[in-house]
Each structure stands twice: as C-alpha cells, then as structure tokens.
Amino acid sequence: xxxxxxxxxxxxxxxxxxxxxxxxxxxxxxxxxELEYEEMEW
Numbered sequence: 729x730x731x732x733x734x735x736x737x738x739x740x741x742x743x744x745x746x747x748x749x750x751x752x753x754x755x756x757x758x759x760x761x762e763l764e765y766e767e768m769e770w
Contacts, residue, residue, distance in 0.1 A: 740751055749756060 744751060749759075
C-alpha cells in the first residue's frame with residue numbers, strides 16, 4: 729500500500745494527537761519541555 733506524502737503526514741499527525749506524543753524526537757523534546765514549563769507555572 730502506497731501513501732502520498734500528505735496522507736502519511738496526516739496519519740502521523742493523528743497518531744501524535746491521539747497519543748499526545750511526537751514521532752519526531754526534537755518535537756517530542758520540545759513538547760515535554762513545554763509541559764514541564766506549564767507545570768512549573770502552577
């Protein structure tokens with residue numbers, strides 16, 4: 729089964745949203761840092 733680039737991007741985005749995680753490790757690190765920062769503000 730072949731995916732177009734846009735379909736693949738959409739699948740990845742959906743996966744990331746559903747799992748609250750990022751496949752791209754750099755994005756994942758940034759996301760975790762944002763979460764930690766938000767927790768520190770409380």
